[in-house]
Amino acid sequence: MNTPLKRHHQGLMWASLLTALMLEFWHPLDGLAARLWPQWLMLVMAYWIMERSRCVSMFRGVLFGLLLDLGRGVVLGQHALLLVVGIYLLQQTRLRVRFYPMWQQTAALSGILLLQQALQWGLYRWLGYPAQWQDGLWTAASSAMLWPWLFLLLDRLNMWLRRSEN
Amino acid sequence: MAGRGTDHNPLFMDQVPGSLRLTVWVLLLVALMVLDHRHHWLLQGRALTGRVLDPVFSLLELPDQAGRQLATWLVEQQSLVARKQQLERDNVRLRVQLRQWQALLNDQQQIQALLQPMVRASGQLQVARVVALNSHPFGTRVLINRGKAEGVETGMAALDSQGVAGQVITVLPHHAWVMLISDPDHALPVQLRRTGVRSIVVGRGRADELEAMNLPLSADIQVGDMLETSGIGGRFPPHYPVAVVTHVQRVPGERFAHVRVRPLAELDRLQFLALSWGPEPS
Structure with missing residues (x-):
């Protein structure tokens, strides 16, 4: 678990995290797509935590979260807080969740995603925005639906890179 | 290469339990949010960090610009x-x-x-395009494609062709953040065009509805009244249209009337913004 990552792992991890960050920035302004836009960064981070718990630390979560806050023009620390909480919960449960069948894994992750959405709802209310709790449900649901596919995609890429290196 | 996976956490040693680390991070981040929200101490710091983001924004804009050029070419x-x-x-x-x-x-x-x-002649207008990638969750802050290099400064008023849209809050080298009047943090001094009664228009996080504060129950306000900038505070040029009164509710016993107004600027589909200084640059 504590062995350092291979070079291809590092490359794939950074590429996927940066892609997720870009996708977060490309959040559509309105319409159905805006409601259903998944939490890309959290999902990609979740994959890497399950793969190697050490490669996404809370520190990295804070770093990416702050970048997201700056890029989206929201109050500093908002996304960072949500990511840190999510990363902590995943790190605590990863040893069990990792070996669950996919549907159970998705359910466990949904719990964490829902908690994040609830936190975000509270934060928006505190800041004075007319946040709707239903919106959080939509986002969490679409993120959970995406999870198995994202997991498969990243896992395939990971295995393919490993094989091509050997 | 060796040790790359373990030296990622410069602040805490590995022995520190996760729950403690979480608590410390949460406390730090909550403090950061309160400071950023309440005191805006970090706005300057944000501009500095924003310098890192400026090239990223330019990069993210590329697909949108390519699409725009293609569309022009195909006309x-x-x-x-x-x-x-x-x-x-x-x-x-x-x-x-x-x-x-x-x-x-x-x-x-x-x-x-x-x-x-003391009134200063209105200076040159700087016109900026709203960057399409803006993704503020409630759309009350937008990114524009003009920055410090083009003469944009913090505090400039942003106007669209219909009315006041907002003001510049953070300036990067080639981009700037504009806080729209619909943002809950935004307050705009206004007056009723018909009677001259003064008020403050505050955002509620919605593009189609703002609130006019501090209007006494006895004030002469009717649905359809036009609100314009009063120029008080010096940020905005005076007598520029802001909003139309859509709803007036007077609850007996309360000090102020509940007045809802609709902004004239099309805040949810802004494309171009004109930036100008108010009568007194700060």
């Missing part, structure tokens, strides 16, 4: 000719109007010079 010749004729007609009409406005402006400036010796 048919015929529609271009028709458009040219239309623009020529408009041009003549606008030139005539401009003459009239200039005459009016001269008169007005003379009157203002008599009334208010």
Whole structure:
């Protein structure tokens, strides 16, 4: 678990995290797509935590979260807080969740995603925005639906890179 | 390469339990949010960190710009000719109007010079395009494609063709953040055009509805009244249209009336913003 990552792992991890960050920035302004836009960064981070718990630390979560806050023009620390909480919960449960069948894994992750959405709802209310709790449900649901596919995609890429290196 | 996976956490040693680390991070981040929200101490720091983001924004803009160019390229010749004729007609009409406005402006400036010796002539307008990738969750802050290099400064008023849209809050080298009047953090001094009663328009996080504060129950307000900038505070040019009153509710016993207004600027589909200084640059 504590062995350092291979070079291809590092490359794939950074590429996927940066892609997720870009996708977060490309959040559509309105319409159905805006409601259903998944939490890309959290999902990609979740994959890497399950793969190697050490490669996404809370520190990295804070770093990416702050970048997201700056890029989206929201109050500093908002996304960072949500990511840190999510990363902590995943790190605590990863040893069990990792070996669950996919549907159970998705359910466990949904719990964490829902908690994040609830936190975000509270934060928006505190800041004075007319946040709707239903919106959080939509986002969490679409993120959970995406999870198995994202997991498969990243896992395939990971295995393919490993094989091509050997 | 060796040890790359373990030296990622410069602040805490590995022995520190996760729950403690979480608590410390949460406390730090909550403190950061409170400071950023309440005191805006970090706005300057944000501009500095934003310098890192500026090239990222330019990069993210590329697909949108490519699409825009492709669309321009694909426009048919015929529609271009028709458009040219239309623009020529408009041009003549606008030139005539401009003459009239200039005459009016001269008169007005003379009157203002008599009334208010301190009023500064409105400076040059800087026009910026709203960057499409803006993804503020409630759309109350937008990114524009002009920054420090083009002369944009913090505190400039942002106007669209219909009315006041917001003000510049953070300036990066080639981009700037504009806080729209619909943001809950935004307050704009206004007056009723018909009666001159003063008020403050505050955002509620919605593009189609703002709130006019501090209007006494007895104040003469009707649905349909026009609100314009009062120029108090010096940030915004005076007498620029802001919003129309849509809803007035007077609850007996309360000090102020509940007044809802609809902004004239199309805050949810802004494309271009004109930036200008108010009467007194800060």
